[in-house]
Amino acid sequence: MGKTPTVANQVLAGHGTTIFAVMSSLAATHGAINLGQGFPDEDGPEDVRQVAAEATRDGPNQYPSMMGVDALRQAVAAHDNRFYGLNVDWQRETMVTSGASEALASCMLGLLNPGDEAILFEPLYDSYLPLVERAGAAARLVRLEPPDWRLSEVALAAAMNNRTRVVVLNSPMNPSGKVFTEEELEMIADWVHRKGLVAVCDEVYEHIVFDCLKHVPLMTLPDMRAHCLRIGSAGKTFSLTGWKVGYITAPEHLLRTVSRAHQFLTFTTPPNLQMAVAYGLNKEAEFFAALSSDMQAKRDFLRDGLEGIGLQVFDSFGTYFLNADVSSIGFAGGDEEFCRAMTREARVAAVPVSAFYRDGDVRHLARFCFCKKRSVLAEAIHRLARWKRAA
Numbered sequence: 001m002g003k004t005p006t007v008a009n010q011v012l013a014g015h016g017t018t019i020f021a022v023m024s025s026l027a028a029t030h031g032a033i034n035l036g037q038g039f040p041d042e043d044g045p046e047d048v049r050q051v052a053a054e055a056t057r058d059g060p061n062q063y064p065s066m067m068g069v070d071a072l073r074q075a076v077a078a079h080d081n082r083f084y085g086l087n088v089d090w091q092r093e094t095m096v097t098s099g100a101s102e103a104l105a106s107c108m109l110g111l112l113n114p115g116d117e118a119i120l121f122e123p124l125y126d127s128y129l130p131l132v133e134r135a136g137a138a139a140r141l142v143r144l145e146p147p148d149w150r151l152s153e154v155a156l157a158a159a160m161n162n163r164t165r166v167v168v169l170n171s172p173m174n175p176s177g178k179v180f181t182e183e184e185l186e187m188i189a190d191w192v193h194r195k196g197l198v199a200v201c202d203e204v205y206e207h208i209v210f211d212c213l214k215h216v217p218l219m220t221l222p223d224m225r226a227h228c229l230r231i232g233s234a235g236k237t238f239s240l241t242g243w244k245v246g247y248i249t250a251p252e253h254l255l256r257t258v259s260r261a262h263q264f265l266t267f268t269t270p271p272n273l274q275m276a277v278a279y280g281l282n283k284e285a286e287f288f289a290a291l292s293s294d295m296q297a298k299r300d301f302l303r304d305g306l307e308g309i310g311l312q313v314f315d316s317f318g319t320y321f322l323n324a325d326v327s328s329i330g331f332a333g334g335d336e337e338f339c340r341a342m343t344r345e346a347r348v349a350a351v352p353v354s355a356f357y358r359d360g361d362v363r364h365l366a367r368f369c370f371c372k373k374r375s376v377l378a379e380a381i382h383r384l385a386r387w388k389r390a391a
């Protein structure tokens with residue numbers, strides 16, 4: 001008998017299974033409405049899907065350029081000009097990736113060396129920390145606190161040292177629903193510029209912002225053009241999360257560095273889907289405005305429902321998510337216990353926000369995803385109200 005192999009990368013083994021998979025699986029087991037993992041329950045625009053269908057039938061279907069198909073790269077550059085006034089050279093400054101996930105992985109692996117440090121804002125999207133650590137670098141966490149998740153300059157300054165190379169900025173921010181203010185962006189820009197850092201800007205929710213706020217890419221601030229990699233996702237912008245088409249806009253020197261990792265990770269992304277996303281990015285302004293206003297109406301509906309059962313809900317100015325304080329309805333346990341009990345007993349799933357903290361030490365928040373049909377949100381609220389009454 002041979003030996004059972006126990007070969008595993010220690011960093012990844014230490015991070016276990018992502019909370020999104022864990023909660024979606026628990027939701028399926030209990031027939032729960034899944035307000036955990038963030039994905040819409042209605043597919044995005046039919047015309048975009050139609051272009052994908054035609055491109056699947058007629059091509060292109062073979063390996064495209066590793067940087068992406070020309071039409072999509074041109075569309076990314078045009079989009080960035082239309083929405084943010086950026087002048088982007090599509091041939092030198094855009095790259096298509098397999099989702100924002102791969103863009104993030106390419107950035108961390110392409111930019112960081114062992115001994116380097118990256119600054120991350122907590123609560124953080126779940127892939128950042130494992131990617132930074134897998135690259136051999138160390139993460140310095142700057143914690144933002146509810147209700148406004150304000151960034152303090154003292155905390156930011158304290159995280160900086162001569163090993164700092166990268167700052168990862170996610171605005172609108174998952175899971176908090178925070179949109180960084182102009183003042184905060186200026187503060188970050190100032191540090192990035194003075195210290196010669198690179199900002200990896202995860203802007204996947206750029207078109208999902210509420211209350212008349214405007215998304216401002218860090219890249220558009222003075223002196224920031226040379227320091228920023230801006231990441232977008234067709235999954236979020238077109239409500240097609242399974243497609244995994246992402247894109248990066250960056251100055252040539254940074255893009256080349258990051259493409260060194262991309263070429264060995266995925267190399268290319270399905271060209272038929274790229275054609276459809278190229279078409280989508282050129283859609284009329286009303287489409288993008290409607291995405292935000294539809295999501296805002298869903299946010300309001302779920303927030304009112306959660307407040308109606310007595311939960312304290314924090315403001316969300318962007319993303320798919322609302323956070324509620326589980327202790328506000330007298331729940332004595334932590335967030336994970338709450339989310340598991342709610343999934344099992346109320347048959348509504350949410351994600352425990354402790355999963356977005358390195359040490360899991362913030363345990364009073366549950367993240368609810370509102371990008372669902374109104375009837376589904378209404379049923380979830382109904383189930384929660386019944387659960388609360390029975391408690």
Ligand code: PMP
Binds near residue numbers: 125235
């Ligand atoms: N960053 C953030 C903040 C996200 O919420 C997501 C959503 N999954 C991603 C990156 C990954 O996006 P994609 O599905 O395009 O890989």
Ligand code: GLN
Binds near residue numbers: 020021
């Ligand atoms: N971004 C989504 C979320 O935060 C889902 C990500 C995933 O499933 N990996 O829920």
